[in-house]
Amino acid sequence: MERRTSARRIPDSDETLARVRLRTGRELAVVDIGDGGVLVEGTARLLPGTHVEVHVVTREGRTLVRSRITRASVHAVAADTLRYRAALAFDTRVNTAANRVVATQSSPAGADGGSGYPIRDNPGITTVEGAC
Numbered sequence: 001m002e003r004r005t006s007a008r009r010i011p012d013s014d015e016t017l018a019r020v021r022l023r024t025g026r027e028l029a030v031v032d033i034g035d036g037g038v039l040v041e042g043t044a045r046l047l048p049g050t051h052v053e054v055h056v057v058t059r060e061g062r063t064l065v066r067s068r069i070t071r072a073s074v075h076a077v078a079a080d081t082l083r084y085r086a087a088l089a090f091d092t093r094v095n096t097a098a099n100r101v102v103a104t105q106s107s108p109a110g111a112d113g114g115s116g117y118p119i120r121d122n123p124g125i126t127t128v129e130g131a132c
Helices: none
Strands: 019-022 027-034 037-042 051-058 061-077 082-090
Touching: 037 061
Parallel strands: none
Antiparallel strands: 019 027, 019 051, 027 037, 037 082, 051 061, 061 082
């Protein structure tokens, strides 16, 4: 039985919607996305039933969206890392129509310890890495 409330699509790798960032700073790759939620993959351990806030960059700009983790599982196991997949249901609908806005970076991602993701709206907020 199909339970999705909106169509899903796989974003192109050069779209800003190809990744989202948790409010705590961890970046997640988008497997597929729709106006009502997103399936993500990354090293952050996310627990079903909990809520997180994610930064989503759409054609309207960057939005902080409160989301509920509906399911999560270990997706890949390697000698030095675990990769998780999690489905997030947005509390409010987000326009995830394809956009051709390419995320710009002044240096290669990770070269300066950062991800190349846009800077947070409030630089005064301190986050703890791995808090999720």
